[in-house]
Amino acid sequence: MHTLAQLRAGELSGITRLDLSCGLTEFPPEIFNLADTLEVLNLSGNALSSLPDDLHRLTRMRVLFCSDNQFTELPECIGQCAALTMIGFRANRIVNVPGAALPPLLRWLILTDNCIETLPSELGERPLLQKFMLSGNRLQTLPPSLSNCHRLELLRIAANQFTELPQWLLTLPSLTWLAYAGNPLETEADAAALEATPLIDWSALRLEERLGEGASGVISRAIWQRADHSSQAVAVKIYKGEMTSDGSPLHEMNACITAGLHPNLIRVEGRISGHPDGQQGLVMQLIDPSYRNLAALPSLASCSRDVYTEDCRFTTDVALRIARGIASAAEHLHQQGITHGDLYGHNIMLNDQGDCLLGDFGGASFHATEDTLETRALQRIEVRAFGILLEELLVRIDSGLSDELRGGLEGLVQRCCQPDVLARPGFNEVVAVLQKL
Known part of the structure; x- marks a missing residue:
């Protein structure tokens, strides 16, 4: 992570990526001094609500991240950035997405966890659009013009308010990875499978080292002390509450349980009960370290x-x-x-x-x-x-x-x-x- 002091002192001249997260409320004008080389600008984790109208002066900028800020509208100035292909505005307060805010070479757009109710028809005029992340908004429909985006491969619309999937969406020739959980249209998880999953009390688990952390939760190695006094090494996944780019972590947990047993799926041993902070979690098969x-x-x-x-x-x-x-x-x-x-x-x-x-x-x-x-x-x-x-x-x-x-x-x-x-x-x-x- 870079500092504002470094930027103002001219110490970052010639860099291609700038990462600034220091409580910014305004766009530092010194960033324009990097215009000849800057390709990736990451201003996530600040308190920004606007960007300068002349942002297009960053002529080499291909990637812009402004997640975890205070934007209520996707800034129109972004649309004037001729080289920009990837935009990330996750976890803001965005309600409005103007068509003018979409740059011509747009390929990857992340608007997860905002307050968006409608999208502009101009999306259909961005033929390079390949990844589009919209989970955790208030959408009920997608603009029909999106059917023109024949290169669209990944679409995340989980945790919105869709009551049906548009028929044209299911005919897109390149659509490959689609997530729509947590909408009214979705078939419910198998309640019988969820109820039949054994409950494993938190007190029966002794957590050891952390094995990994993803967007939806933290996985740790643990020893499970069974009721018959035998013990088993397992993996424990504690789910986070935040919205991820895919959707709600609790929907993920339900899918893991409903999936059932298969030799090429990670086996679920049970659901955690009695967590001291009330968190949800699963006890799962511990994967051999040779994997x-x-x-x-x-x-x-x-x-x-x-x-x-x-x-x-x-x-x-x-x-x-x-x-x-x-x-x-x-x-x-x-x-x-x-x-x-x-x-x-x-x-x-x-x-x-x-x-x-x-x-x-x-x-x-x-x-x-x-x-x-x-x-x-x-x-x-x-x-x-x-x-x-x-x-x-x-x-x-x-x-x-x-x-x-x-x-x-x-x-x-x-x-x-x-x-x-x-x-x-x-x-x-x-x-x-x-x-x-």
Whole structure:
């Protein structure tokens, strides 16, 4: 994190990224001295409510973060920034989003956790739009013009006021990761599954080291002292209360429980009761330390694509084992009326043999289990996510791949990713094809 003193002293000349979080109430004009090089401007965590009208003087700025401030309107001056592709205004007080505030090269827009009721029709005139995060607002509809955004891949509209999904949304050719939990339209979680989940008293858990922290909660290793006096090493996830980019953490918890048992899903042992602060949590299977993440989160540059290490390579057998495991897990989820919503390499853990687990249900949503056109479309949107994952695995196979097998896998990728949503195969067919290959 940089300081205002450094900026005013001219010590930051030539930098490409500026991070300032120091209680700012006004935009420091000294930032313009960095215009020749500045590409990423992060002013999150301040008390700003406006930006200067001549912000476009930052001619090289590609990324602007102003989350956790006090904006009530997305500033129109942003729309004049010719090079700007990514905008983040999470957790402000935004009510109004003017069409003029949308820059022409807009690719990634984050407006999570605001007070937005309507969106401008000009969104449909931003053909490069690829990621759009709107969870935690007051939206009841999306502008129909958004149907023109044929590159839109990730859409988060969880925790709003939608009573139905627009039909055009389910036909978008590139839509891949959709989260809509916590809206009136959503099918309820299986109450019987929630009630049948064992309750584990907080006093029976002894927390050890922290294993990780994400947007929805903190995961720790723990020892669970059972009623029969036996003990078991487990993972404990304590959920946060704040809205995440995917939606409500408690919806994630319900999805984890409803998902049930599958060899490629992380097993839920029970729900926590009696937490001293009243927090919600789950006790889950402790993943063996030989498991690692398949990929890293998308970067600012890759936008909607995971980042793999340069030395990430697989044999054909390992790649097929991963693909079959994840396809089987997704088929199981769809049978339970759940779309994962975030089927990505960075949410998959695996070992050297290709044994894998699909985790992170933050983007999960419930849908009807009946075979309707809407259910079929929702499921086949997720099939596109699997097609992208399969392609990422395919290009990283370094041995044992025959021309015939390559052709079969490439053909499956094409079918999963074709623009006609309902023409894609369901996961039952994907699983069958992978078993035959």
